[in-house]
Amino acid sequence: MLLFTVKRLLMLIPVFLAISVVIFMLVHLVPGDPIDNIIRVGATPAEKAALVARYGLDQPIWAQYVNWFSKMVQGDLGDAIILRRPVADLIAQNLPHSLALGSLALVFSTVVGITAGAIAAIYRDTWFDRGVMTVILLGSTVPSFWLALLMILLFAVTLGWFPVSGARTASALVLPVLTIGLGGVALVARVTRVAMMDIARRDFVMMLHAKGVSRWRIELGSVLRHAMMPVVTILSLRIGWILGGAVAVEFVFARPGLGSLLITSLNQRDYPVVQGCLLMLAIAVMLGTLLGDIVQAIMDPRIREGMK
Template structure:
């Protein structure tokens, strides 16, 4: 975790500080005197060399201090703690929906291989993979919120605010997961122990879900670990589309305002989420495969 997070901080720090723009311009306006401008840059340490600024930032992070927002004058950790639950709520909703949809679809396509069921499921999966998440969200917003008025157009706070963005991220992610479930199931269904289970007279549902699916879960769990971080990070555009005040919206606003501490702190949280998702996948291997143990 440490080398990955360290590498991410270097990349984000350099991109932010080498890109055009200065947060001081947004604070003081165009008519400030050079003396005041220089004093504000000195106050936030922006007059120091980049290497000095980075080392100071890294030492503060090591002590659990993500800094203070330049524009809002509030601790970055406080802003992230306020916004992250909103993003996490959307990301987990999309993740749960994607697996609730993808597993039955992928299993059905594998069991009914080369039939109309298989072709229909995989065509739908290819269509879902081709849809940009934010564009699909706009379609849902237009039809179900603007035209039919079944759900609110924007905001958060109730389950109705969560339905459209949750489905937007969940359905597009389910397309990728369904293809993985189908491929993994097809490989398992060819194994000898599946034929043995069927020869014993076990019901097809038992063979499919208790024997085949459990043994096909390792590649799916690997994908789960990767998708956890992608879904949380992929919520950024949907938060803009649906006007949800989550971490993604905070990051976009902070990037436009060159609020360096907020962007760096938010990226550390997102990177940590991705890494923890992969560690969770490693631990789940031992749950589904008794041959795998961690000492």
């Protein structure tokens, strides 16, 4: 298992290099100039040129990338041009808020999604199954930012149950978690239902029925357990997706986090902060994929054998 984990980690190195290049190039191709946001009105071209040179923006793009990457691998993400603070400090300040929101949303979508998908699979082709899948289909098509606005209008403005924005109390997490988690519920439930229906047609399940094992014991003890492989894959991919999907939701609910920091920095064209935020989101996706592969290898020895 250790050898499998080491090989998967080594495979992430070229992926990380490619992602760093893409992030750096995309950020610098965005129209706009961060210097325009900090230079005083009436400044001379010489003063602007001095600021450009101060932040290394006068160098060729490849030289800027090499400089940024060499510092980044040492843990230095540079300094924010607008806020004039280390990018690492800004990320460390906002990351816990995003992790709390993403973790709770992942737990919510996992528990509710697997439960709904399992019940729909057990009662397949019934009115309950069709009702659950209809609700799930509708949930998967609703954009998160639109759902967030509906949540605010109904539960915060009309009913007054939860705060509209902020992160001062635990209750402020409820609406953002529901907004992000409901989209995941639809995906997890669909995958769980399809996987369970596929496993239910296997020979060993027919044998258990022939032996007189109770239906619930077969469905929950055997079918659901074997159907977890594709569900684990989806959940591992959703770790990074949830943090990325929280960008719009955090901004709508005016919550601190990587999402709000990223959007604010994009509007200001603050290159170092945008690069740092995108890099954190990319690392979350890679670590989520790695975790999913490790869990799958633990569940299925054939995967470990395939890596030897």
